[in-house]
Amino acid sequence: MLQGPRATRYVPQLYFTSIRVLCNANTSEHFNPKKDASFPEINLKTGEIEGLIGGFPPSNRTVLAFFAGGAHGLIRSTFLKHWKEKDEQLLVYETLPEGMPYPDMMKKSRYCICPSGWEVASPRIVEAIYAECVPVLISQHYVLPFSDVLDWNSFSVEVSVSDIPNLKKILLGIPEDRYLRLREGVKQVQRHFLVNDPPKRYDVFHMIIHSIWLRRLNVLVYS
Known part of the structure; x- marks a missing residue:
């Protein structure tokens, strides 16, 4: 969605106090890499990764x-x-x-x-x-x-x-x-x-959790 990074800017408290995880990590549309996490866009047509991995030498x-x-x-x-x-x-x-x-x-x-x-x-x-x-x-x-x-x-x-x-x-x-x-x-x-069910160590699930964890100190929390 093109408006994804802009959506929460109209609610400043939400924008400044949340870590957003977005595929459309566009800095020209107010994606903030200091506190927002970029998520890879993945298209799994069948929901499975079997047959998708690997290629010719x-x-x-x-x-x-x-x-x-x-x-x-x-x-x-x-x-x-x-x-x-x-x-x-x-x-x-x-x-x-x-x-x-x-x-x-x-x-x-x-x-x-x-x-x-x-x-x-x-x-x-x-x-x-x-x-x-x-x-x-x-x-x-x-x-x-x-x-x-x-x-x-x-x-x-x-x-x-x-x-x-x-x-x-x-x-x-x-x-x-x-x-x-x-x-x-x-x-x-x-x-x-890789998308795994259940998640496996170092896969995309753990990578995004790690990205969020890295940004936790850059979010302004209102008391």
Whole structure:
């Protein structure tokens, strides 16, 4: 919901005395990273993670980068204008061709492009991590989940909006040894984005509880 970070600003006592946990962690919409926690957007269509985890080894990842999604939001519209169905190594679609399953494409791609849409967050980030595909983040004003404790530079690539036209050059310029380290980093952080029932140690439930715990001293409590 676009208005998520703004919703409680109209009740100052609530806004200043609560820790908000939001997927739409947009600082331009009054998300406050000192006291609010960013939650990863996760799309589990069946409610299960079976079959979602893992992907091809690096030697079998034949696609440089992949994206499929609608042209909503300025960043994504700009991205699609530059790259939609224009390159054989950067496979970018608004609508996937028939016979090209979305999960399979992520699992055989080296990089998965995650541009912001109407919201700064995207479920593609977690989908990429599940598929062991290095996320390529294209966003503005987004506070990444669990960035207090996770070094996103060790398992993702951040590309500025102004560099969208140079995206292929940037990805091809990443040395093979760095790509392998990034992919290994993806595998290492995977457990922190898993949804388990019941929760398991270090999974997404425990990560968000830890994020809340870290912010407890930054909340103003009225007596």
